[in-house]
Amino acid sequence: MTTExxxxxxxxxxxxxxxxxxLAVLFIVVCALPFLVSSYTTFQxxxxxxxxxxxxxxxxxxxxxxxxxxxxGAFYAIGAxxxxxxxxxxxxxxxxxxxxxxxxCLVVGFLFGLPALRLEGLYLAxxxxxxxxxxxxxxxxxxxxxxxxxVQGITILKPDPPFGLPLNQDQWLFYFCLAVAAVxxxxxxxxxxxxxxxALIAIxxxxxxxxxxxxxxxxxxxxxFGVSAMFTGVAGALGAIAVQFVAPDSFSIFLSISFLVGVxxxxxxxxxxxxxxxxxxxxxxxxxxxxxxxxxWAIYGxxxxxxxYVMPVGVAGAIRIFWARMKRKAGSSPQRSx
Amino acid sequence: MSAKQLVxxxxxxxxxxxxxxxxxxxxxxxxxxxxxxxxxxxxxxxSGPASAYGTIGKAAAAYIKKINEEGxxxxxxxxxxxxxxxxxxxKTVEMARKLVEQDQVLLLWGPLGTPxxxxxxxxxxxxxxxxxxxxxxxxKWNDPKNFPWTMGWQPSYQAEARIYAAHLLKTKPxxxxxxxxxxxxxxKDYLKGFKDGxxxxxxxxxxxxxxxxxxxxxxxxQIVQLQGSGADVFFNITTPKFxxxxxxKAYDIGWKPVQxxxxxxxxxxxxxKPAGVEKAVGIxxxxxxxxxxxxxxxNDKGMNEWREFMKKYYPEGNITDVFNxxxxxxxQTLIQVLKQCGDNLTRENVMKQAAxxxxxxxxxxxxxIKINTSPTDFAPIEQEQxxxxxxxxxxxxxxxxxx
Numbered sequence: 001m002t003t004e005x006x007x008x009x010x011x012x013x014x015x016x017x018x019x020x021x022x023l024a025v026l027f028i029v030v031c032a033l034p035f036l037v038s039s040y041t042t043f044q045x046x047x048x049x050x051x052x053x054x055x056x057x058x059x060x061x062x063x064x065x066x067x068x069x070x071x072x073g074a075f076y077a078i079g080a081x082x083x084x085x086x087x088x089x090x091x092x093x094x095x096x097x098x099x100x101x102x103x104x105c106l107v108v109g110f111l112f113g114l115p116a117l118r119l120e121g122l123y124l125a126x127x128x129x130x131x132x133x134x135x136x137x138x139x140x141x142x143x144x145x146x147x148x149x150x151v152q153g154i155t156i157l158k159p160d161p162p163f164g165l166p167l168n169q170d171q172w173l174f175y176f177c178l179a180v181a182a183v184x185x186x187x188x189x190x191x192x193x194x195x196x197x198x199a200l201i202a203i204x205x206x207x208x209x210x211x212x213x214x215x216x217x218x219x220x221x222x223x224x225f226g227v228s229a230m231f232t233g234v235a236g237a238l239g240a241i242a243v244q245f246v247a248p249d250s251f252s253i254f255l256s257i258s259f260l261v262g263v264x265x266x267x268x269x270x271x272x273x274x275x276x277x278x279x280x281x282x283x284x285x286x287x288x289x290x291x292x293x294x295x296x297w298a299i300y301g302x303x304x305x306x307x308x309y310v311m312p313v314g315v316a317g318a319i320r321i322f323w324a325r326m327k328r329k330a331g332s333s334p335q336r337s338x
Numbered sequence: 339m340s341a342k343q344l345v346x347x348x349x350x351x352x353x354x355x356x357x358x359x360x361x362x363x364x365x366x367x368x369x370x371x372x373x374x375x376x377x378x379x380x381x382x383x384x385s386g387p388a389s390a391y392g393t394i395g396k397a398a399a400a401y402i403k404k405i406n407e408e409g410x411x412x413x414x415x416x417x418x419x420x421x422x423x424x425x426x427x428x429k430t431v432e433m434a435r436k437l438v439e440q441d442q443v444l445l446l447w448g449p450l451g452t453p454x455x456x457x458x459x460x461x462x463x464x465x466x467x468x469x470x471x472x473x474x475x476x477x478k479w480n481d482p483k484n485f486p487w488t489m490g491w492q493p494s495y496q497a498e499a500r501i502y503a504a505h506l507l508k509t510k511p512x513x514x515x516x517x518x519x520x521x522x523x524x525x526k527d528y529l530k531g532f533k534d535g536x537x538x539x540x541x542x543x544x545x546x547x548x549x550x551x552x553x554x555x556x557x558x559x560q561i562v563q564l565q566g567s568g569a570d571v572f573f574n575i576t577t578p579k580f581x582x583x584x585x586x587k588a589y590d591i592g593w594k595p596v597q598x599x600x601x602x603x604x605x606x607x608x609x610x611k612p613a614g615v616e617k618a619v620g621i622x623x624x625x626x627x628x629x630x631x632x633x634x635x636x637n638d639k640g641m642n643e644w645r646e647f648m649k650k651y652y653p654e655g656n657i658t659d660v661f662n663x664x665x666x667x668x669x670q671t672l673i674q675v676l677k678q679c680g681d682n683l684t685r686e687n688v689m690k691q692a693a694x695x696x697x698x699x700x701x702x703x704x705x706x707i708k709i710n711t712s713p714t715d716f717a718p719i720e721q722e723q724x725x726x727x728x729x730x731x732x733x734x735x736x737x738x739x740x741x
Binding site (some may be wrong): 039040041106140142150153155247248250252285289294296297 | 358384385386395396420422425426427428431432435436438439440451452453454456457460461522523524551594628
């Protein structure tokens, strides 16, 4: 499995023209969505976009670099609180809070990454788990509750569309998050499809060989942590603006675990996998709840096992395998007929 | 026009004149209500850290099943759409929006949790959709001026604290009071209610206030401090784990004040037994619901009805769980509101009727407790009865306190 993923994640040839056309069509469809669905569904799709940014960030760390984090909910919380506090206490406009959240999480993530470097695999997972599990309580700490609002949380106002655009608040927020996501995906794409991406994968698969090739393992691993946290922080800020409320209870350890679930379900070491994973963590709990009130998480578990059984390399991996098979068929059929 | 035509047209126009206002007064609907159905939305933590409360939603759903089987409310069946929010505020926002915008419910009933309700309060009021009988004891739900679409149900923490203050002023007006409270909104709510209740005497009667954090391992040092103050009354505003520690520590160091314990921690099983029942003898607290475990209600008419209901409509539910009593009682309050609405099922009228309950009684609330609301009073239950722990059970005494 490792080799397959490593190969698939290696820099692809220049995207084919048909693929670009496909992306363009997809982009237009996504842009049209807010006008086709209700504002409630638009709000849900906005959350999908937000989660996809988190999953992309977590994928950089877990998928490409092989470091497991069970604490990304903490970075999400930091991003969310930075945005909420800046808006609520200092009157900073919502769009200006995004880079601040990202920058702060970059620094915090990088610093957390430094000592965490000594920890491998499961031990790192536990260290990050500690971070995730303690974050809600740290937020409640009374020394900072003049800013964080303590258990009460902070309610923020939903931004209105600028320049008198004929959109409602949900539609505008959707486009705003979409634009931020486009920038973040472009960043991620450039980062992972080049030298840095190769180095991250090399460290994941063959750390000693990577070191021998001149890759600075320590630096890259810390950087992966920092960048991953930055993506998550940006998403946290967007999430806070979309939900209009932050409170310690919003960032329980389950959030961190959901993120990891999303990464694996979507597809380890896959950029498009982030979107599939986001769709999963947004919609499957709702579907599970509709099926059974008594045991929604048991149904969720069944979904999880089902997905892992049918698509062991994630949704993105399954799609890739499917296309490869179709191509082979298309390539072989003329021969058969001729 | 022939005479016949004249008579007919006159008859028709009189008929119309009579019928038109009649029809208008009779039937008025907002989204979620029709001639045959009333849609009610609800969020509950069926999963997550607070899932023990989920049974409230299930008991309410079971009661609605009963109502529907008996013909509904004013001939309309109730469609109760209850969804899981996992006690996560962002999820509550998402679910509230789903219920209001997609399912088009008439109102949102009984969302559970202080943070969850805070998260949706602005939204519900902006949308002008009732956020009725919310499940939290915070006092802020009784704010008709700023949030005319939000209303609580259970007695507020402040109301409860005022009862202790009233009892103290009556029985021990020269008391020296020490207070231990949890340093958050819940603790501060109790503190405020207690001080309001003591009024001008608060400053002289309260000689020591100490707080703790939920992250503290124990409250032992706080108890030692409180004892050192020389107080002879102890008001214990703590959640179950800390309440047990406080009661035990006070007894062990030989401090024997008159103790008031907030009802949040008045559970015999999870607080008084772990603390040691002999150490808890004589503690005061309050109750408003009939406890299914209390032998006094073994043959109570209301509780027997409730047991019948549980057997028939919610057989998998736990008949010793007080939350099932609570859900049964609170949903009856909503049904009463809907009955009063008659055929005018607009959101505005729902709030108007919710604020117009007069001496409404539910037979699983303690006898004598009546639900009263008005346009300036959005706190349905304000009465509670004091009880004293005798080492085995809570013994209620005196009249019901509160408005």
